[in-house]
Amino acid sequence: MTGMGKILRVARIVVAVIAFFLLTGLFADYGMTVPSVASWLAKVQLLPAAMSFAIATFIIWLIITLIFGRIYCSTVCPLGVFQDICARIPRMRRRVKPKWHYHYSPPLTRLRRTMLFIVVLSIVLGISALTSLLDPYSIFGRFAVNIIKPIWGATLNAWAQIDGAPQVKLAVASAFGMILSVVTMLIIGAIALRHGRTFCNSVCPVGTTLSFISRHSIFRIDINTDKCVQCRKCEHVCKASCIDMVSHVVDTSRCVVCFDCLPNCSNDAITYTYNRHQLSIPLMQKVKPLAGSAAGMSGSRLEVNTGDKSDTSARRLLDRRKFLAFGTLVAASPLMAKTVSATESVDRASRGFGSRKLLPVTPPGVQSRREFLDRCTACGLCIAHCPQKVLRPSIEEYGVLRALHPVMDFDASWCEYNCTRCTNLCPTGALHPLTVSEKHRSCIGTAHVDRAVCISWADGVKCGACARRCPVGAITMVESGDGVHGPYPVVDKEKCIGCGSCQYVCPSSPKAIAVSGLA
Amino acid sequence: MDGITRRQWLFRVGSAALGSVVLSSCRPALSERRVDIPSNLADAYSPIGEIGCIACDNCMPCPYGIDIPSNLLFVDEARRKGYLPGEISDRDFAEKGKDFLSRYEAAIPDKAQSQKCIACGECLGSCPESIKIPERMSQITALTDVLRDLRCLES
Numbered sequence: 001m002t003g004m005g006k007i008l009r010v011a012r013i014v015v016a017v018i019a020f021f022l023l024t025g026l027f028a029d030y031g032m033t034v035p036s037v038a039s040w041l042a043k044v045q046l047l048p049a050a051m052s053f054a055i056a057t058f059i060i061w062l063i064i065t066l067i068f069g070r071i072y073c074s075t076v077c078p079l080g081v082f083q084d085i086c087a088r089i090p091r092m093r094r095r096v097k098p099k100w101h102y103h104y105s106p107p108l109t110r111l112r113r114t115m116l117f118i119v120v121l122s123i124v125l126g127i128s129a130l131t132s133l134l135d136p137y138s139i140f141g142r143f144a145v146n147i148i149k150p151i152w153g154a155t156l157n158a159w160a161q162i163d164g165a166p167q168v169k170l171a172v173a174s175a176f177g178m179i180l181s182v183v184t185m186l187i188i189g190a191i192a193l194r195h196g197r198t199f200c201n202s203v204c205p206v207g208t209t210l211s212f213i214s215r216h217s218i219f220r221i222d223i224n225t226d227k228c229v230q231c232r233k234c235e236h237v238c239k240a241s242c243i244d245m246v247s248h249v250v251d252t253s254r255c256v257v258c259f260d261c262l263p264n265c266s267n268d269a270i271t272y273t274y275n276r277h278q279l280s281i282p283l284m285q286k287v288k289p290l291a292g293s294a295a296g297m298s299g300s301r302l303e304v305n306t307g308d309k310s311d312t313s314a315r316r317l318l319d320r321r322k323f324l325a326f327g328t329l330v331a332a333s334p335l336m337a338k339t340v341s342a343t344e345s346v347d348r349a350s351r352g353f354g355s356r357k358l359l360p361v362t363p364p365g366v367q368s369r370r371e372f373l374d375r376c377t378a379c380g381l382c383i384a385h386c387p388q389k390v391l392r393p394s395i396e397e398y399g400v401l402r403a404l405h406p407v408m409d410f411d412a413s414w415c416e417y418n419c420t421r422c423t424n425l426c427p428t429g430a431l432h433p434l435t436v437s438e439k440h441r442s443c444i445g446t447a448h449v450d451r452a453v454c455i456s457w458a459d460g461v462k463c464g465a466c467a468r469r470c471p472v473g474a475i476t477m478v479e480s481g482d483g484v485h486g487p488y489p490v491v492d493k494e495k496c497i498g499c500g501s502c503q504y505v506c507p508s509s510p511k512a513i514a515v516s517g518l519a
Numbered sequence: 520m521d522g523i524t525r526r527q528w529l530f531r532v533g534s535a536a537l538g539s540v541v542l543s544s545c546r547p548a549l550s551e552r553r554v555d556i557p558s559n560l561a562d563a564y565s566p567i568g569e570i571g572c573i574a575c576d577n578c579m580p581c582p583y584g585i586d587i588p589s590n591l592l593f594v595d596e597a598r599r600k601g602y603l604p605g606e607i608s609d610r611d612f613a614e615k616g617k618d619f620l621s622r623y624e625a626a627i628p629d630k631a632q633s634q635k636c637i638a639c640g641e642c643l644g645s646c647p648e649s650i651k652i653p654e655r656m657s658q659i660t661a662l663t664d665v666l667r668d669l670r671c672l673e674s
Contacts, residue, residue, distance in 0.1 A: 021537075166621035387670050413629065419671030436672070465637035507583045507637050 005262025008272060012074055012259050020081040027144035027384045028152045030168045035385060035425065042381060042427040044076065045137040046206045051375045052429025062213050069217040070210050073200055073256040078144075079136035080200060080256065082185075083192035087239050090193065101236035102196055104244050107254060112201065112208040119205040123374070127401045132378035136204055139188070141379030142181040142393075142404070146174075149384060169389075177380070177393045177404065196239025201254045211253040219274050221250040221261065227269035234261035234270050360397035361408035361445045361498060361517035364415065365423030365431035369518045376430035378404035382422035388413045390500065391422065408444070410500030410515055415444070417471035417499060440472075445498025445515040447475070447491045454512035457488035464489070466502035466513050475502060475513075489513060564661040566605045570595050571648055578642040578652060586631035587642060587652055590659055593626055604662065613669055620666040633659040 023041050025034030042048060049057040061072055073080045090100045115134070122130040132138045153170040160167050191198050200207040223234075225248050235243045238261055242254035261270050359369075363382055366372035383391045383406050390413040391406040398405055406422070408415060423434040434442060447466075456463040457480060466489050467475040474495035477487040489502070491513075502513045572591035581587055597603035602618040604611075623632075636656035646652065 166618055167625035168621065169624045387667065416667055416671050418668045421671060461637075462639050463637045468638075469634070505635060505637070507635070 005259055005265075005270075005272070009259035009263055012071075012257070015075045016081045016084070019076045020078055023078045023140070024144055024148060027141055027381060028149040030149075030153060030156065032385070032421075039425055039427075041076065042137070042141075042379070042425070045427060046072065046209070047131075047135045047137060047377055048379070048427035048429075051377060052427065054429075061210075065210050065213040065217065067218050069220060069252055069255060069257040070207070070214045071257050072210060073197075073207055074258045077136050077200075077206070078140040079188065079204075080197070082140060082143075083188060083197060083199060084239070084258070086189040086192040087196045096236070102238050102241050104235055104238075104246075105241045107242075107251060108202045112203075112211070115203050116205050116208040126370070126374050128373055128376060128378070128405065129401045129403045131205075132376075132404055133184070134203060134205055135377050135379075136200075136206055138377040138379040139181070139184055141381060141384075142177060143185050145380035145384045146178045146181045147185075174393050174395075176395050180404070196241060197254075197256055198241070200256065201240060201242075214255070215253040217252050219272060220252045220276075221255055221257070222271055222273050222276055223248040223250065224269045224271070227267045229267055229269070231266070233264045233266070237261055237264050357516075358448070358514055359445070359517040359519060360394065361410065361500070361515055363391060363406050363408065363422050363431055364420070364439060364442050364444050365426070365434045366444070366518070367432060372430045373398055373402050373405060374430075375428050376405045377428050378406075379427070380404075380406075381425050381427065382406050382431065385421055385425055387419060387421065388416050390415055408500060408515075408517075410503040411511070412504075414500040414504040417501075441497070443497045443518075445500075445517040446493055446496050447498065447502050447513050447515050449489050449491060449513050450510075451488050451512070453508050453510055454488050455508050456486045457512075458485065460486040462486075463507065465505040465507065469501040469505045471499060471501060472497055561607055561665065564607065564665050565658070567594055567603065567655075567658050567662060569598070570650060570655060572650060573648060575647060577645040577647060582639070582641060583635055583637055584630050585633065585635050585656070586627060587656075589627050589631065590633050591650065591652075591655060593623060594655075594659060597622070604666070607665065616666040616669055620663060620670065623663065632663070633657075634663065636660070 019041060022034065022038040026038045026042060029035060043052075043054070044057055044061075046058065046061055048054075049061070064071060074084070075081075090097075119131055119134055122128070150170055153168050157167050157170070159165070188199050201211070221243075223243075228248060230245060232245055235245050238255075239258065240251075240254045240256050242251035243261065244251065257272075259272065262272060264270075362369055362372050378393065380393065383393060390408055390410065392409050392412070393404045394407040395403055397407050417440065418436050420434045420436055420439045423431045423439070426433075451457050454463075455461040456477070464477045464487070467477050472495050474492045474497075475489045476492070478490045479487050489512075498515045498517070500515050503511055503515050506513050570591045572588055572595065574588050574592055576588055578587045594603060597619055602615045602622070604615045604619055606612070609615075633656040636653060638653040638657065640653060642652045
């Protein structure tokens with residue numbers, strides 16, 4: 001079985017490395033080579049699949065988890081693989097220093113469920129900033145867009161200096177997104193360095209969801225107590241800290257099926273199998289667990305099972321504290337809901353334009369602003385591949401609790417009339433895929449004119465740039481006819497699709513024509 | 520293999536192979552596929568003729584922030600170096616166009632590009648070569664519009 005374990009482990013690593021590189025490339029590629037072959041990898045991620053109501057994908061993952069355990073976490077989850085890479089750094093040498101050994105720790109069941117509950121609650125309430133801060137795919141996506149992509153671009157440009165190829169235009173990341181993703185990744189990486197997959201088994205909502213299923217998985221890591229010599233080698237390499245050597249039970253709710261433990265066992269005592277090992281020594285079974293320290297050693301496997309049923313006073317105290325925290329959160333949820341609605345009203349009045357207020361403009365392909373904000377997990381894939389670089393992560397435009405969602409910045413660029421790229425890439429269904437002809441008709445906002453600052457009307461400069469650049473011919477320059485002022489633009493609200501071409505070219509400062517988004 | 524373990528060899532060879540594969544595959548590749556350009560843009564575009572800017576800077580500064588000489592010189596240089604796209608029907612239009620656009624965007628900042636021209640005509644009298652600058656600017660804009668479209672449709 002050791003040979004088998006080795007094969008399984010290598011296979012897992014190969015799949016994980018390929019998926020990790022493809023997912024990184026999906027965000028960091030400056031062309032469309034990787035996205036054209038790997039965009040499905042974003043769409044099979046669990047939370048995006050759930051957000052886009054891709055029930056089939058979701059159920060397939062649940063079935064895979066039910067059969068094989070949390071393979072998802074150790075292969076296609078980019079943040080999971082990132083943690084594995086971090087954890088590997090101090091454990092590269094063949095004989096790992098005892099300092100870097102992992103040790104079993106009891107499951108943080110309350111904490112995990114609380115975190116999952118908070119995330120579900122925030123999805124229901126529409127506090128999507130919280131969801132996007134905790135979703136592993138989105139965390140990695142933002143890191144790839146904000147950090148890896150610019151570094152990769154600089155590398156390409158350095159390369160281009162040598163062979164004379166055209167330079168790529170560096171994706172200008174927002175400082176806010178950059179700082180946030182660096183901080184998140186530093187925290188997660190630091191935890192992984194010392195404690196392996198602790199993030200996955202305490203905070204990650206995807207990990208917790210899968211753990212409900214993997215608890216009952218058919219294939220599982222099993223320890224044969226007849227062969228086990230208590231050397232603890234498997235426990236020392238278990239990055240999920242889920243091998244309990246006292247009761248010889250592997251907590252499958254936390255096991256990410258990395259197969260690291262299998263090749264490490266010198267007696268073939270630990271295997272990946274579908275039937276649970278039956279103890280051959282009757283004495284080891286059916287003994288009531290003793291209170292206190294020796295509880296596990298003689299306890300039956302079923303009774304100690306996940307370890308969260310042992311009730312020492314210290315544990316109960318800890319549980320009570322968690323319960324209190326949980327209760328506080330539940331009590332605070334109506335307050336959070338209020339805050340959401342409060343920020344909503346604030347952001348509606350955020351940006352002044354003449355006598356009018358402008359709303360932030362969403363990317364194309366949204367059905368309503370509300371639906372877009374609820375579904376988007378702020379992974380940044382649309383921002384990474386916007387060829388016009390008109391998308392940037394929002395800060396407070398949609399409200400602070402909905403930060404990091406893509407927002408159109410028409411002062412920086414405009415939305416290309418025939419481009420549908422972001423809508424086709426979005427894995428969460430926040431942007432619905434559009435064909436080019438649908439895009440021509442899809443309206444994301446309306447242009448408004450502030451005549452007082454228009455250089456054509458106020459100063460009589462021969463301009464009309466907005467009317468010339470409008471791809472749908474919605475703007476006409478109308479003569480003022482009073483002999484004092486020049487012609488001014490008038491927007492046909494029926495024709496305008498809110499692409500922002502007019503706002504981008506407007507030479508007036510402040511802009512005399514600007515787009516206000518969907519209500 | 521003295522002084523180096525099999526594992527280290529594996530690691531070195533693996534990382535080198537992976538690195539070169541990634542480096543070569545992720546370069547912005549030229550599109551082989553032909554894409555249709557929407558007629559509204561195709562109609563506005565015609566190949567740009569010789570401009571002949573002498574970089575005297577008399578037209579500057581442009582009140583709207585356009586770097587006029589850079590724009591004009593870029594086109595002439597593109598023609599000299601062979602990546603100025605010709606007719607849309609040309610076989611190599613997409614390939615040259617991709618090269619042109621990426622170089623254009625890297626060479627000239629957004630705010631100084633031709634599409635910011637409002638055709639106010641302030642620069643017209645100052646050019647010793649009597650280049651019709653606003654007309655040229657709209658030609659360059661028509662070209663970049665077509666190319667930007669190509670880039671979007673490529674995915």
